[in-house]
Amino acid sequence: MTCQKTSHNFTKIVFKPLHTNLFNIVLISFFLTIGCGKSYSQEIKPKKKSLPAVKQTDKPSVKPNASTVAAPVAPAVTVDTVKIDSIKPKKAFLDAPTKYKAKDYAKYDKKNKTLTLYNEAELYYKDVELKSGIIILNLDKDEVYAGRIKDSAGVLVQYPNFKQGSNEVQPDSIRFNFKTKKALIYNSRTKQGELNIKAAITKKENDSVYFLKGARITTAEDIDNPEYYFQTSRIKFVPGKKIVAGLTQMVIADVPTPLALPYGFFPLSKEKSVSGIIIPSYNDSNTRGFSLQNGGYYFALSDNYDLTVLGDYYTNGSYAMRFESAYAKRYKYRGNVNIRFENLINSERGYPDYSKQNIYNIQWSHSKDTKSNPNSTFSASVNMGSSKYFQRSINQANIGSNLNNTLSSSISYNKTFNTIPGSRISLSATHQQNTQTEEILMTLPNFQGSIDRIYPFVGENGIKKGFFKNINLQYNVTGKNNFKTTDSLFFKPQMFRDAQIGMQHSIPISTNFKIFKYFSAGASTNYQETWVTKTIDKNYDPSKGEVSNTTVNGFDSYRTYNFSTNLGTTIYGTFNFGADKKIQAIRHVMRPSITYAYTPSFDRYYDHYTVDAAGRISTDEYTRFENGIYGAPGRENSNIVGFSLSNTFEAKVRDSDSTKTEPKKVMLLNNLNFSTSYNFNANGKETLAWQPVVVSGGTQFFDNKMNVNFGAVLNPYAIDNAGNVMNVYNIDNGGSLFRMTSANLTMNYSFSNKGTGKEKNTQSQRNGGRSDDLFGTNTDLNDTRNSQFANEKDDGENVITEFFSSKLPWDMTMAYSLTYTNVNRENKISGNSIMISANMDITPKWKGGISTGYDFVQKGVTFTQFRFERDLLSWRMAFNWQPMGTNSNWNFFIGIKSGMLSDIKWNKRSTSNR
Missing domain, CATH: 2.60.450 (lipopolysaccharide transport protein A fold)
Incomplete structure (x- = not known):
């Protein structure tokens, strides 16, 4: 039986009513249906469920x-339990x-x-x-x-x-x-850390390996139009680990450069820092030849500490080494260590200007978190080394440190014991170094111990009130090992032979009480016992005609005591001008005090030696404790009364804001102090009874942005024609009540339109210089991450069109100093200078700065430095120039801002012949 396919052409048929039997019609229909069917011998599987229809629309305005x-x-x-088909x-x-x-x-x-x-x-x-x-x-x-x-x-x-x-x-x-x-990616753009990568074709082999063709690597934000990039034909890219490239060429502004490498490797570690080589920069000098500077290796030793080893080498044999390490442990401590050594060779052997010198500098800063152990602290601030290091270093160009005359260091450990009474000990080491005289005073170690105050007469209720109940005593002990030496003898045997060792014990007893309700009085006495290991013996040597000093090694001691008392009060005065006035009231607070101190004569510690001066016999006194570590006991009685008066002035001013009902307080004078003293044992020849009156004061203006401090010394005694002070009051000699022998005025003013304070010049301060930039900034610009632009990001706005409609950020620091001298009727201005440091954003991408000053006495320009910096998006360019002085220098730097590619730079600087 055959079945003919149904045609797609349909013919219109007109049905006419047929007069036949209904049975015959149904029978014929049944056979026709069977004739159009198909028979199967295999079991038919259930039909698949149709997919749900998705409603389609031609209108694009349909909601998503x-x-x-x-x-x-x-x-x-669905299959049967019996396998009936081999097709899976x-x-x-x-x-x-x-x-x-x-x-x-x-x-x-x-x-x-x-x-x-x-x-x-x-x-x-x-x-x-x-x-x-x-x-x-x-x-x-x-x-x-x-x-x-x-x-x-x-x-x-x-x-x-x-x-x-x-x-x-x-x-x-x-x-x-x-x-x-696997994947095929066309014109891919990806970011890995600081690197942006774009490739024409990328083949993703698996989750961890990519192969790139026709790729560019850059740190620029705009990967499609970067300022620079590294062009390479083939790359193997392992995300989070590394990028291995073939022939790599550097392209700047779409212009290929001759800078190319046969292969490139870019680490992509997820760690904060990785070890790696630091590429040196090239330089040249007229006196030291060609050089490679700041090359070395960075060791990322662990999450808690690292190490950077840097070196410089000059072709004339000069070299320098630097070791820098930073360490930190959360809630424990943090610090950093810098060790610098330089072997300086100037010119060539055989030339008259040839010289060779070794200089070094050690810096250590450490602080301990108080949360780790509240009962003990440890801190360190060390800056020591050769006195001329910052003046002669071939790598450091730190002007602020050059002009500083002192290097200082301090290391201390303090421990508190929770005993009754409480006690504490302190161990420290200190160092003071004058970079001009090269003298060094070092204390190693310095021990201090104390027991808290004890109130023996306090009752059971613990109330300390009155003269007797406030009596308290304390015990203090100190021990020192002092070294006084110079640069050339530092840490040499002579330094240790000249060491002075001593210990001092003191027991102060004091009390305080009220008199007539408004006066505060106090009294104290102090007993001291001093132990030393070195004394001197003086004798006159007739053969040499001079007095010889002999050092006596061995234990010796002396004991002293003194007494003092004080009386003071506070006086308040208010001057009201009315609530309708701009200045409604002025408040004046005075704190007068009088102090009396008495120290007896300890002439029992003085000896005599006989001097034969040209046939005449004389006797001189001396004490064997002269120049001792704790000084010497006094030979004369000290019977002195001191007077002091401190003042503060404060005003109530009506606020310019009419919505505020309370006036605002304005400080007129933070302090205005007067002090002098009178010596009852003055003999009128060597010692005058009255000491000069010392005046000091200070105040602030412009929301505490300007600090003004002043001082003067007023001498009540007159001077003769030779300039010597006489025991005659100046007013009795035809003059005024006081003769002003000196005066000074200093002003510091910092202001800006940025709304925030400037960052401190931290490295300059660690080197011993100023925390501000009045003496300029460091010109060591090798670390591009210190850039002012390093943390700035483009906000995407057109800064060029907005430039003229917005204010330019700027800041300025000013310092003014004036000194007047009239000791011997010279009546002159001995010092009058001004220093200014200003920084400004010249354009949105240009920054400029200047530090300069003028000395009105010497009539010349003081230290001057010009600073320029250009933000080149992913690059940074800077130029520092000091045009005048013995430390004149310039420095030009251009490099990539990214820390990952910070070795791609060019640094050119002048080399001083110091």
Whole structure:
């Protein structure tokens, strides 16, 4: 029996009523139906369930399908328990929940088994996140394709964004296979740490290896139009670990440069820092030849500490080494160590200006977190070495340190014992070094111990009130080992032979009480016992005609005591001007006090020696404790009364803001102090009874931005024609009540329109210089991460068009000093100078600064430094210039701001012949 296929051509038939039997009609229909059927001998499988139809629309204005819909999956297969077919069903490749959505439509093609998502399409499967203009999911090939779409203007938009785990790629288009995990990516853009990578073709081999063709690597933010990049033909890229490139050429502003390497390696460690080589910079000098500077190695030893080893080498034999380490442990301590050594050779051997010198500098800063142990502290601030290091260093150009005359160091450990009474000990080492005289005074160690105050007469209620109940005593002990030496003898045997060792015990007893309710009185006495290991013996040597000093080694001691008392009060005065006045009131606070101190004569510690001066016999006194570590006991009685008066002036001013009902307080004078003393034992010849009156004061203006301090010394005694002070009051000699012998005025003013304070010049301060930039900034510009632009990011706005409509950030620091001298009727201004430091954003990308000053007495310009800096987006350019003085120098630097590529730089500086 055959079956003819139904034709697609239909003929219109007009049915007419037939007069026949109903039975015959039904029978004929039954046989016709059987004749058109097919017979099968095999069991027929159940039909597949049809996919749900997706509603389509031609209108683009339809709202996006925001709901999350399950992706179409392969149908489930139902089989019998008896295997009847050798053909295995195809396994579904999407073995995890899949979500997708699109703005315009999500179309499923049943015949080709593809799902198309159009306009703002998104697909989520396992750890894969894909966003693009168009996404096509092919169920047969287990692939997904994503690409861009055109907007109404014909511009390609909605670039794909492919993210798998922590790796993210932004290409023009991408093909990804879910089964093999391989992908082909066209014009991919990815960011790894500070590096931006763009490649024409990227092949994703697996989750950890990518191969790139026609790639560029840069740290510029705009990967499509970078200021510079490294062009390479082939790259093996392991995310989070490394980039290995073939022939690599540097391109600046789309212009290829001759800077090329046969291969490139870029580490991509996720750690904060990794070890690596620090590329040196090239320089040259007229006196030392060619050089390589600041080359070395950085050791990332652990998360808690690191080490940087740097070196310089000059072709004439000069070299320098530097070791820098920073360390920190959270809630424990933090610090850094810098050790610098330089072997300086000037000119060439045989020339008259040839010289050779070794200089060094050691810096150590350490602080301990108080949370780690509240009962003990340890701190260190060390800056020691050769006195001329900062003046003669071939690597450091720190002007602030050059002008500083003192280096100082301190290391201390303090421990508190929770006993009754409480006690504490302190161990420290100190160092003071004059860089002009090269004298060094060092104390190593310095021990201090004390027991807290004890109130023996306090009752059971513990109330300390009155003269007797406030009586308290304390015990203090100190021990020192002093070294006084010079640069040339530092840490040599002579230094230790001249050491002075001593110990001093003191027991102060004091009390305080009220008199007539308004006066505070106090009294104290102090007993001291001093132990030393070295004394002197003086004798006159007739053969030499001079007095000889002999050092006596051995234990010796002396004991002293003194007594003092004081009386003081506080007086308040208010001058009211009325609530309707601008200045409503002025408040004056006075704190007068009088102090009496008495120290008896300890002449029992004085000896005599006989001197024969040209046949005349005389006797001189001396004490064997002269020049001792704690001084010497006094030979004369000290019977002195001191007077002091401190004042503060404060005003109540009506606030300019009318909504505020309370006036604001304005400080007129922070302090205005007067002090002098009278010696009852003055003999009128060597010692005058009255000491000069010392006046000092200070105040602040402009919201505490300007500090003004002043002082003067007023002498009540007159002087003779030779300039010697006489025991005659100046007013009795035809003069005024006081003769002003000296006066000084200093002003410091810092202001800016940035709204925040300037950062401190930390490294200059550690080197011994100023914390501000009045003496300039350091010109060691090798670390580009110290750039002013390093942490600034472009906000995407057109700063050029906004430039003239916005104010330019700037800041200024000013310091003025005036000194008047009239000791011997010279009546002159001995010092009158001003220093100014200003910094300004000349343009949004240019910064400029100047530090300069003028001495009105010497009539000349003081230290001057010019600073310029240019933000080249991912690059930084800087130029510092000091045009005048013995330390004149200049420095030019250009380099990449990124810390990863900080070795790509060019640094040129002048070399001083110091």
